[in-house]
Amino acid sequence: MTLVNNLKDRFQNGNIVAKLIYINCAVFLATLLTKVFQGLYVNEYHFIIEWFSLEANTSSLLGKPWSIISYGFLHADFIHILMNLIVLYYIGNLFLEYFTQKQLLSFYLLGTFFGGLLFVFSQNFFPLFNGKTSILVGASAGISAIFIAISAYIPNYQIKLRFIGYVKLSYLAAFWIGLDVLGLVGTNAGGHFAHLGGALFGFLYVKQASNKEIRIFDFVSLLFKKRQKPLKTVHKSKRKAKKNTAENTDLTQKQIDSILDKISKSGYDTLTKSEKEFLFKQGKK
Numbered sequence: 001m002t003l004v005n006n007l008k009d010r011f012q013n014g015n016i017v018a019k020l021i022y023i024n025c026a027v028f029l030a031t032l033l034t035k036v037f038q039g040l041y042v043n044e045y046h047f048i049i050e051w052f053s054l055e056a057n058t059s060s061l062l063g064k065p066w067s068i069i070s071y072g073f074l075h076a077d078f079i080h081i082l083m084n085l086i087v088l089y090y091i092g093n094l095f096l097e098y099f100t101q102k103q104l105l106s107f108y109l110l111g112t113f114f115g116g117l118l119f120v121f122s123q124n125f126f127p128l129f130n131g132k133t134s135i136l137v138g139a140s141a142g143i144s145a146i147f148i149a150i151s152a153y154i155p156n157y158q159i160k161l162r163f164i165g166y167v168k169l170s171y172l173a174a175f176w177i178g179l180d181v182l183g184l185v186g187t188n189a190g191g192h193f194a195h196l197g198g199a200l201f202g203f204l205y206v207k208q209a210s211n212k213e214i215r216i217f218d219f220v221s222l223l224f225k226k227r228q229k230p231l232k233t234v235h236k237s238k239r240k241a242k243k244n245t246a247e248n249t250d251l252t253q254k255q256i257d258s259i260l261d262k263i264s265k266s267g268y269d270t271l272t273k274s275e276k277e278f279l280f281k282q283g284k285k
Contacts, residue, residue: 001119001120003260005107007022015096015223016092016096016101016104016105017089017092017093017096017104019086020088020092020105020108020139022251023073024073024075024084024085025081025085026079027048027073027074027085028074030048031046031048031049031074031075033138034046034047035046036227040273044211048074049074049137050134051062051064051067051136052066052067052070052071052073052074052192052197053065053067053070053071053074053136053137054067054068054070054116054119054120054125054132054133054135054136054137055133055135055136056119056120056123056134056136056190056241057123057124057144058124058128058132061120067272068113068116068126069109069111069112069113069116070171071112071116071135071136071137071138072109072112072115072116072138072139072141072142073139074137074138075137075138075139076137076138077100080138082140083121084138084140084143085139087138087143087147088143088146088259090234091103091143091146091147091150092143092146094150094157095107096148097116097147098150098153098154098223098263103149107142107145107146107149107202107205108139108142109142109195109199110140110145110201110205111141111142111143111144111145111146111198111199111201111202112141112142112198113143114141114197114198114200114201115140115141115144115146115193115194115195115196115197115198115201116136116141116146116194117197117199117222118193118194118196118197118200119136119190119191119193119194119197121193122189122190122193123190129189129190134190136190136191136194138191138194140191140194140195140196140198141195141197141236142198142200143198143203144196144199144202145177145198145199145201145202146202147173147176147199147201147202148173148177148184148199148200148202149203149206150169151169151170151172151173152173152202152206152207153202153206154169154198155168155169155170155173156168156169156170159172173221176199176276177196177199178235179192179268180195180196180199181196185191201281205248207211255278259271259275263266
């Protein structure tokens with residue numbers, strides 16, 4: 001029971017990335033166990049896969065509308081889930097440095113949804129898939145949405161890779177997309193269409209918002225401070241003080257904008273100690 005309680009505590013206290021990892025692992029184990037028990041009865045029918053994977057035909061989607069989301073928590077094998085969760089761990093935690101946990105969950109679910117839509121569309125539109133039946137499982141579409149979204153937001157952010165060195169996030173995203181494009185005519189073409197659907201959602205969602213709009217999520221208190229109405233008559237000394245206050249406010253906002261631009265280009269860790277302290281003090285006002 002100690003192990004169970006430990007896992008329960010880690011799940012409850014973990015961030016949304018940790019929770020998604022735990023959920024995916026739990027579903028994977030449940031899938032394996034049901035497969036083993038059903039195999040004992042020489043039963044090829046797999047309850048979890050049949051009911052929660054996304055099938056290519058539209059009639060099945062109408063009968064199982066939840067499968068447009070639930071497939072994003074299923075995986076074909078251990079290597080499949082391992083690779084997905086490694087990427088989710090590193091990219092997801094980087095995403096949380098700039099966005100909220102609620103936003104990450106939204107990107108994961110909506111990326112899964114739009115990836116599923118593109119999968120169904122591709123299977124029923126392109127001649128390549130005529131006469132073929134396939135199902136879709138995996139978290140890759142949701143992860144692609146998160147990956148491409150953060151890459152579009154901070155394209156110049158650099159990640160250190162072993163044996164390679166520092167590589168811009170935009171280059172890694174381009175490589176990620178390139179693999180999916182090359183795989184569109186392979187054995188897992190449907191899966192790669194789903195990845196691209198999630199990636200397209202992540203890119204368009206971030207790009208449609210300006211930097212100012214995105215900053216609102218993290219600095220709402222700075223942008224929506226209560227302003228006092230000016231008096232009709234102001235004494236000369238008060239006008240001078242008011243002018244100085246306005247100049248100081250403009251200077252402070254310029255400093256904030258400069259620091260935010262630096263974070264966007266190079267990451268939070270590149271800030272100096274004084275810049276971090278300044279940003280912290282402004283956030284508490």
